Amino acid sequence: MKYRLAILEQLKIQPYFEKRAFQQLSEQHRLKSTTVDTYISQSLKRREIIALRRGLYVSADFYHQHKGDISYSFYLANVLRRPSYVSSWTALQYYDLTTEVIHTITSVTAKTTRDYKTKIGDFAYQSLQSKLFSGFMSEKRSFEFFIASPAKALFDLLYLRTRHFHAVQLSDIDALIEGLRIDIDEMADQERRTFYSLVEDYLHHE
Numbered sequence: 001m002k003y004r005l006a007i008l009e010q011l012k013i014q015p016y017f018e019k020r021a022f023q024q025l026s027e028q029h030r031l032k033s034t035t036v037d038t039y040i041s042q043s044l045k046r047r048e049i050i051a052l053r054r055g056l057y058v059s060a061d062f063y064h065q066h067k068g069d070i071s072y073s074f075y076l077a078n079v080l081r082r083p084s085y086v087s088s089w090t091a092l093q094y095y096d097l098t099t100e101v102i103h104t105i106t107s108v109t110a111k112t113t114r115d116y117k118t119k120i121g122d123f124a125y126q127s128l129q130s131k132l133f134s135g136f137m138s139e140k141r142s143f144e145f146f147i148a149s150p151a152k153a154l155f156d157l158l159y160l161r162t163r164h165f166h167a168v169q170l171s172d173i174d175a176l177i178e179g180l181r182i183d184i185d186e187m188a189d190q191e192r193r194t195f196y197s198l199v200e201d202y203l204h205h206e
Helices: 002-011 019-027 033-045 060-066 070-080 088-094 150-161 170-179 189-205
Strands: 049-053 056-059 084-086 105-109 114-118 121-127 136-140 144-148
Touching (some): 002 033, 019 033, 019 056, 033 049, 049 060, 049 070, 049 114, 056 060, 056 070, 070 084, 070 105, 070 121, 070 144, 084 088, 088 105, 144 150, 150 170, 150 189
Parallel strands (some): 084 144, 105 121
Antiparallel strands (some): 049 056, 084 105, 136 144
16 A cells, blocks of 8 residues: 555656556566556545546546646647647637637547547547648647647638538638637638638648
């Protein structure tokens, strides 16, 4: 028991940790791998740690200290599935471009589509073509995270909603945006120009 608590004490200052970090600390006490699995299981049952996915955890102490910080949630979204960046509805809400209430953190990834339902929230990842995995930036607040620019967030949303702009013409775009209740007029002029350029380039090359 004392070893488990000692290991947790070292890990609780980390924004997240992997199973191998638990194993490495356990090796200092010459613990067996089966003991590590038991310790992790016990810590989960006691709600001392929270599972994000298999082999990836955050200490309950760290999470409760930072759960109100949106930059921490976005940081975890980047970590949970790599490579990825926050986009679509979540990014548009972050930029105050939609009045829709979004509970799931939506991201795009160069990997396959996948959802994670965890005790700290739901995370959705939708797959983009590798050539479109761009248009995001690093933003640093309390935690650093990758997020789409306003233009790319809107592009990603429409790309995914229309199944790669299937049967969509450039003249259809404004109606699609209006139907989704997105306030594009609140987007900076340069971002709006970038958005329409992204759509036009994609439609022209497909």
